[in-house]
Amino acid sequence: MSVKFQALVVHKEEERFTMRIEQLTTHDLPEGEVLVRVHYSSVNYKDSLAATPAGNIVKTYPFVPGIDLAGEVVSSDDPRYKKGDAVIATSYDIGVSHFGGYSEYARIPAKWIVPLPEGLTLKEAMIIGTAGFTAALSVRRLQENHLSPEKGKVLVTGATGGVGSFAVSILSLLGYEVEAGTGKTAEAEYLQELGAAAVLSREQVYDGTGKALGKQKWAAAIDPVGGEPLSAVLSQIQYGGSVAVSGLTAGAQLPTTVFPFILRGINLLGIDSVYCPMETRLSVWQSLASDYKPANLESIVAQEINLEQLPDILPTLLSGQARGRTLVKLI
Incomplete structure (x- = not known):
């Protein structure tokens, strides 16, 4: 029929x-x-x-x-x-x-x-959707690479977007001190409501100079932006820290150097939500219905x-x- x-x-x-x-x-x-x-x-x-x-x-x-x-x-x-x-x-x-x-x-x-999963409605599942799943997968990968709240601040770029909003909320829920980077500083109140401890302008994250190494500011970062801003983020991650990258709204090219990797031991973690194995997918959705679920x-x-x-x-x-x-x- x-x-x-x-x-x-x-x-x-x-x-x-x-x-x-x-x-x-x-x-x-x-x-x-x-x-x-x-x-x-x-x-x-x-x-x-x-x-x-x-x-x-x-x-x-x-x-x-x-x-x-x-x-x-x-x-x-x-x-x-x-x-x-x-x-x-x-x-x-x-x-x-x-x-x-x-x-x-x-x-x-x-x-x-x-x-x-038990703990989610159909509506809540789509509020989360691919954006929330990608953020949760990013958090999971950072934790697997030894990130914990006592290591230091975590940067989220593109923080007002779907992935960024969920990343700020989940990290805050788990006890991390989150700095939210955005080109929309007028949305500072929204980001603070999600749990951001500080809101940074786009220029505070990337000033356009493209330094090979900068001051070590963050223990880790979640980046759905890519491009030159990602290069700047990599240069400012603390020794042994990680960056989970999932997007390219600022471009697909990454004009960086090897210095953050060979002098500071930085990890660049690729986040693929499209062909993520089903075992991992099921586990992340269970987390989104429980300990990762934003209030x-x-x-x-x-x-x-x-x-x-x-x-x-x-x-x-x-x-x-x-x-x-x-x-x-x-x-």
């Missing part, structure tokens, strides 16, 4: 690019063992790229973006999931080469699905929107206008 539903669909034909709400049926969905009635999705930087013709994310059209979704199983060909189960699906090829969460229904391979989760939500509002909201992440998380409600 085919079901009709609404989805955000992007089209690209030669030089013509369109994005609109369309009616689809479940026959239009890609292959997968589990059909999900989507309750919530969210807006991420990669989603904004998928919604622009120059984003170089989507390869085949027409396409339904949305790298995050949470909802209820409608039907399943996999015995691990049954009708009514609450599930999360993020990362892998979702919203990139496999129809994503900006749709009232989604069909997903069972191996990409995470059962909703102020709702305060990270900048706005809650519906499908019809997505075309106006998606470009804001590319222009640096976004703060916190944008939640997409589909039911």
Whole structure:
């Protein structure tokens, strides 16, 4: 039986690019063992790229973006999931080469699905989404590399964004002294509410000089920014410290030297939330439902929107206008 539903669909034909709400049926969905009635999705930087013709994310059209979704199983060909189960699906090829969460229904391979952990609602799972998961994975990797609160201050760059907001909140919750770096110092109150002990301007983190080594300021850093600012961060990490890097909003190039690594023993930790092994993924989601779960989760939500509002909201992440998380409600 085919079901009709609404989805955000992007089209690209030669030089013509369109994005609109369309009616689809479940026959239009890609292959997968589990059909999900989507309750919530969210807006991420990669989603904004998928919604622009120059984003170089989507390869085949027409396409339904949305790298995050949470909802209820409608039907399943996999015995691990049954009708009514609450599930999360993020990362892998979702919203990139496999129809994503900006749709009232989604069909997903069972191996990409995470059962909703006890301690989270579907709404909370999508407030967290890929951004919160990436922040939590970053914290986990820093701790695995011997970071503890007594080691010193931890810097979070791009702190008002989704990854940054969650990083500030989780680190603070775990007892770390967090310094939040941002180009939006007017949002200092928001960052302090999340737990930042200090708010630094972008220029206080990177003054544009590109020194090979600077004063040792931070025990570690979480960086979703990349580019020249990341080079500056590396030069200011304390001996033996680590930087967890997950983004490139300031660029993909890293104009650094070997000196922070060979003279101070710095660790550069790559954070991949897309193909993160399922064992690790399940463990991190359990942490997000318990000891990593921010008490102020709702305060990270900048706005809650519906499908019809997505075309106006998606470009804001590319222009640096976004703060916190944008939640997409589909039911």
